[in-house]
Amino acid sequence: MNGKNPEVAKIIDNYLKRLKESLQDIPKEEAQDIIDEIIVHIEDSTRFDSDSVEAVRAVLKDIGEPEEYAQNLKEEGYFTTKSNHQFKLKSSGRILGMPYNFGRPTLKKIAERMWEPSDPRVLRPKAFGVGWAINFGALAVKLRLLRPDDEEGVPFSNVPDRALSIGMLLSILLNIGVIIIAIIYFKRLPAKVPIHFGFAEPDQFASPLKATLWWIGIPSSATVILYLFVFLRKKSRLARALSAAFILSFSVLSDGAYIDSIYYALNGRLAIHPSLLVFALFAIFFITLTTFSKLGLKEEWRKNKVIGIRNPNSKEVS
Amino acid sequence: MNVEKESWTSQIKKGVLELAILALLKEREMYGFEIVSSLHNRPGLSISAGTVYPLLSRLKKAMLIDSAWRESPVGPPRKYYTLTAKGVSELAEMTNTWLSISNNLQSLLKGGFLE
Structure with a gap:
């Protein structure tokens, strides 16, 4: 190394050793390249003061802790980490497009x-x-329902609690409604009830009990779970908005399919075409989120107005 | 607030420094230490070596610059950075963007927004 002073040499060696250790997960040649470049940098920086401990310390401080420096390089850099080299998949990317x-x-x-x-x-x-x-x-x-700049920092973070609860309530009511229908029609059902419709025609059958559990049990229990774990525990508005939109659209799909099953078992034809149910799933999800977003924006504007005009200290208007 | 301000400054600097480094390399090829000291001589653009090298790495990854080890007139062999063709055209674009931002921002800060 450049310094004749053994203490300077020791400081530099120690630094380079730590840097080398931090670069173990990138290919050797690339790690060596980084180290060579830093050696030259240290030499250049201390050209006129190569024996001074303070000067070397200052230069190393300017580069930063070796671990941190290595981390920054790896984050910014072109390096292929060793795991990529062994053809391991990166956590994200594209395969065949x-x-x-x-x-x-x-x-x-x-x-x-x-x-x-x-x-x-x-x-x-x-x-x-x-x-x-x-x-x-x-x-x-x-669809011109929103403007591109209608966006909150965290999506749905301003949606009024009441709106979220109403979304959840709708799916609870929907499920209760279908459970009532199930109770009314259960005894009239034949021994085999369709539970799956290929694309319009039924292709799988089950006993009335199984069909009921399948079509009503899943959305009802999902509703209860989301209600207990997301709504009762007052999870973030984002979590509640997504849960409400999901469970509402999912309930419409499942409950609609159940009504189709009963209707087909009793009348030999479908009440609602399955493709319409799938469309409804997406449409309701979309409409619910759009509604939440609009209500959230309204709330945000209202809050800003209140904060701006009346009380600059109040951040939370419940 | 202070933390906020610091992070704002470093965010701004990071974006601007890429442009500064590309502009430096447009003049001539340079090695790391030269880039660090050139920036160091310009108040406002001064930045630590620990930031410059990762930035160079990023620019290389984006293929805006290239690097090669070469003997230098004085001292040891050094890793020289040069602007690639892509870097030249990107620099022109970034310069335009920067000029437009800075002109508009300046008139805004001077109170143009009150008109």
């Missing part, structure tokens, strides 16, 4: 995939899993 993402999903990430009015693309790679996700926010903009 099909996007995938198995990075840790968070509710916020998933929500932003489903709802981002400012991004005009309706189909985008999924936040988790393989394939594309629908950006319902962009759809709302395309």
Whole structure:
């Protein structure tokens, strides 16, 4: 090393050793390249003061802790980490043009995939899993229900609690309604009830009890679970908005399918075409989210007005 | 508030520094230490070596610059950075964007928004 002073040499060696250790997960040549560059940098920086401990310390401080420096390089840089080298899959990317993402999903990430009015693309790679996700926010903009700048920092963070509860209440009522229908019709059902419709014709049958549990049990228990764990525990508005929109649309699909099953068992034909139910699933999800978003924006404007005019200290208007 | 302000400053700097580095390299090829000290001589653009090298790495990843080890007139061999063709055109675009932002922002800050 450049310093004749053994203490300077020791400080530099120690630094480079730590840097090397922090670069173990990138290919050797690339790690060496980084280290060589830093050696030259240290030499250049201490050219006129190569024996001074203070000067070397200052230079190393300017580069930063070796671990942190290595981390920054890895985050910004062109390096292929060793795991990529061994053809391990990265947590996200594309295979044959099909996007995938198995990075840790968070509710916020998933929500932003489903709802981002400012991004005009309706189909985008999924936040988790393989394939594309629908950006319902962009759809709302395309249908001129929202403007692209109608966006909250965290989606749905201003939706009034009451609106969220009403969304949840609707699916509870819907499920109760279908349970009542099930009780009324249960005894009249034949021994075999259709539980699956290929595309219009039934192709799977089950006993009335199984069919009822399948079509009503799943949405009802999902409703109860979401009510208990998301609404009663007052999870974030984002969580409640997504839960309410999901369970409402899912209940419409399942309950509609159950009504179809009964109707077919009794009348030999369908009441509602299954494709219409699938369409309803998406439509209701979309309408619910759009409604929440509009109510949230209204609330935000109202809050800003209240804060601005009346009470600059009140942040929360419940 | 202070933390907020600091992060704002570093965010701004990061974006601007990419442009500054590309502009430096448009003049001539440079090695890391030269870039750090050139920026150091310009108040407002001064930045630590610990930030410059990762930035260079990022620019290289974006294929705006390229690098090669070469003997230098004085001292040891050094890793020289040069602007690529893509870097040249990107620099022109970034310069336009920057000028437009800075002109508009300046008139805004001078009170143009009151008109």
